[in-house]
Amino acid sequence: MNKIESLSDGWEMYALSERLFPICRSITGDGVRRTHSILREYIPDLVTHEVPTGTECLDWVVPDEWNIRAGYILGQDHEKIVDFQRSNLHVMGYSEPIDREVSLEELEEHLFSLPETPDVIPYATSYYKRTWGFCLTENQRRSLTNSRYHVVIDSDLSPGSLTYSELYLPGRSEKEVMLSSYTCHPSMANNELSGPVVATFLAKWLSAQDHHYSYRLVLAPETIGPIVYLSRHLSTLKKNVVAALNLTCVGDERAWSFMPSRKGNTLSDRVARHVLKHLSQCYTEWNFLEYRGSDERQYCSPGVDLPMVSIMRSRYGSFPEYHTSADDLTVISPAGLQGSLDMHKAYIHLIETNRTYAATVLGEPQLSRRGILDQIGGGTNVLEKRKRIQNFLMCCDGGSDLLQIAESMGVYAGELEPIARLLLGQGLIKEKKCLRD
Secondary structure, eight states: OOOOSOOHHHHHHHHHHHHHTTSOOOSSSHHHHHHHHHHHTTOTTOEEEEEETTOEETTEEOOOEEEEEEEEEEOTTSOEEEETTTOTTSBOBTOOOEEEEEEHHHHHTTEEOOTTSTTSOBOOBOSSSOOOOEEOOHHHHHTOOSSEEEEEEEEEEESOEEEEEEEEEOOSSSOEEEEEEEOOOSSOIIIIIHHHHHHHHHHHHHHTSOOSSEEEEEEEOTTHHHHHHHHHHHHHHHHHEEEEEEOOSOOOSSOOEEEOOSSSOSHHHHHHHHHHHHHSSOOEEOOHHHHOOSTHHHHTSTTTOOOEEEEESSOTTTSTTTTBTTOSTTTOOHHHHHHHHHHHHHHHHHHHHOOEEEEOSSSOOOOGGGTTGGGOOSSOOHHHHHHHHHHHHHHOEEEEEHHHHHHHHTSOHHHHHHHHHHHHHTTSEEEEEOTTO
């Protein structure tokens, strides 16, 4: 991406990530509530909702709430081989409580490790099947001997609620841009925290802007959260959402990635491809059917069909630390977070400024007598300025939006916006329509 001018937000986002990292989150529970409470410090208008266990939502039902206080395996010498207090990844998410001795043979049926990366702890869950389990490094697993072990998981699985939060920022239009991220993973930095952290700072920035579109931010547990939200708001979303972003895996500096919507040709897709093409060195576009893996699965599903895309750094499932204890705070950086925030701001700026223009003068207007060339800054010479203005005017046929004009001219749409403003002021073009309004 273009050189980052300031890392002030990047350092603040990193500090927020450090604060949130130790919290044990899941699809329900007190860790999620604590996380949302902290995020409300940054966006006070964020509204939190609780959806009771047993609530039917589309084809799903809100599960019991899970909370955990402790979990460990004791060896014969009473030493803790694994301990939830050392890493909240050590206990499989949604493990039911247990406190008894087991044989090595039985214990092995409840252990998860990664032989190919023997020094990291994997992330595992069992949200909808009652069982228990521990995650440990392969080296820890290999050290186990044929003896008996005392396993303890001090957890609760009982009726409670699912927590999600939303922010609605009204604009001049009821048509809206939707932002989504999830707060349901324990201590993982790029896969989990980078999304809600960047989304929070994007919402904070939007709150101080004058914007044409309305904006909706939804923070919910992955999969079940969007399903709950859609069950409550589908008709409004289908009526009003013109573009949507799912923020996930936006904290490292190693790559730029793009996950298109299921349809692949929405305004969201067009804008995301354009900003990535012009503001990143290079990016990889992933096939939706083969590589989808986050909440775009719900928001882009048939019958829902929201235009949701993801502008990511290293895509989920593609970086070596993914869903392991290695996805720690060393994987993300202030520069990575700042770059993602800036890219998403560029996306929103283009959404806001994308208009369709029609020329008001028959034939080529006389630019010289209007002094237009003197009003366009930049380092290009007069001939280049004239050509760019004339090319822009040639494309103002009432059927091409700013993004299409920029693509046909081979330039970044942000460079054409000052020209559009100037020509509007001179009465040489008029705004024909605002997309989807």
